[in-house]
Amino acid sequence: MSHPLSRRDRVRAATVQEIKQTARGLLVEQGPEALTLRAIAREMGMTAPALYRYFDSHEILVRQLVADIFGELTSALRAVADSAAQRPATSGSGSKGTVIIVAVCREFRRWALDHTAEYALLFGTPIRGRRDRLDEITDRPGRTFARVFFGLFTELWRHHQFAVPAPDEIDAGLRDQLERFRDDLSAGLPAIAELPVGAMLIFLRCWTRLYGAVTMEAFGHLKFALDDASAMFEYTLSEMTGWLGMTYPPRQSSAPAG
Amino acid sequence: MSHPLSRRDRVRAATVQEIKQTARGLLVEQGPEALTLRAIAREMGMTAPALYRYFDSHEILVRQLVADIFGELTSALRAVADSAAQRPATSGSGSKGTVIIVAVCREFRRWALDHTAEYALLFGTPIRGRRDRLDEITDRPGRTFARVFFGLFTELWRHHQFAVPAPDEIDAGLRDQLERFRDDLSAGLPAIAELPVGAMLIFLRCWTRLYGAVTMEAFGHLKFALDDASAMFEYTLSEMTGWLGMTYPPRQSSAPAG
DNA sequence: ATTCACGGTTTACGCCGTTCACTGGTAATA
DNA sequence: TATTACCAGTGAACGGCGTAAACCGTGAAT
Incomplete structure (x- = not known):
């Protein structure tokens, strides 16, 4: 005691x-x-x-490792977000919120490419059969990871309400799910409950966009077309910032990514 | 003989x-x-x-299986493309090329969800270590699979030249790679050589978009937010057709996907 | 009729996750 | 202090894995 x-x-x-x-x-x-x-x-x-x-088993060890890695990734992203938040806005690089999100997305990609094995474990083909109860181990760290992006997203929304689809433009079934999702996330964070469902849709759109770009590159599924996809990723970023009602100039890649 | x-x-x-x-x-x-x-x-x-x-080995068997599955997927998509090409254009559903592409993308998703194990094998975490020479087995079927989408894409371009980034707007390094990629693909298909590099960029953008949406759903990585992502996928489609200079109305999902 | 290649078996090796009986040392207890 | 209880770690073993090697019967070719 x-x-x-x-x-x-x-x-x-x-x-x-x-x-x-x-x-x-x-x-x-x-x-x-x-x-x-x-x-x-x-x-x-x-x-x-x-x-x-x-x-208790090999699988549990792996899951706990996954949980740890989620934690590391989460704090790496948070660190980048914090340092980007403190850096004074450079000219012509969009609003502060956008700068932060762009920095975090870049870090996410960098981390994925620097840690392909870990990335595969976290975001690749799911381990074993459908929805074991072992997911309990990785669920919470996964959610707190997601909350990094979602936190930045809501923060951006609070300062600058970009265009989102109106609720009645959204398929009814999807709308219900998005509301449930929002209410899920807003436990403990009342600011989230204010978000319109259309914003949730934009959030998922951004996340799937980012996931697709990073996963394809990390898994080498872009190798058939590109050796170095860093410039391509900049287009992905400017596209995403486009959803968020902001423009971000794709920076020229000075050197190929190491 | x-x-x-x-x-x-x-x-x-x-x-x-x-x-x-x-x-x-x-x-x-x-x-x-x-x-x-x-x-x-x-x-x-x-x-x-x-x-x-x-x-000769377990891995080779698996790779040949992968090659076969690629072939099946390819012909499934081709069949859908053909039948969509023959179906008369319904009112308000965009140009014929768009209708076909949308149909093929839907089929791709459907196939992925109906064959999650196979999809994981083809598009998930890559098998074994980096770039073995065993890739020879799966490379060709993978490329002919890619050519389905790329063929539809070039066909669409021939009939309707949507907006693409100008060459000098594209990062030099990326431009070079895109040109190499185009020349790679245009072997035997001279029509491809006519495509501007900007179109290649749009193509990759569409493909990563599709890949992200389908992979996340097939791997259950969207479960944390949505039970049924079919309506969400319709948004993905309308987004993609947007890149292609066309609008396609997201159809309301009549029933949850089985 | 003999040879020979082929498709299959058995056996065996070294991995793997996992279980179980056991042991030595350390901490708590009498 | 002597004894007890616990606990980290071992060794052996089970069944499953990919794979290599030796072997064997059948059927076709010589």
């Missing part, structure tokens, strides 16, 4: 951390298929069954 | 076919991870090593 964590618990938590770090190393260096219990244990000078003291 | 296939070769080809069909059944019924040599052999009343008489 007095001490929330006993000494034992602390060393235990440290081991859990070490396991996940080892797993992470394997993931980034040898890809997702190298993420085996035996490899992790081997790397740590242990045997595979020992890991069962810390994780 | 006279007989291109001996009797032996024919029965052999039939067996190859049977193996792939069995594999396909396993894939659709139990997902990609059930696609094992032993399971396929078991299903056929054989032993796993026997399959090595027909395929």
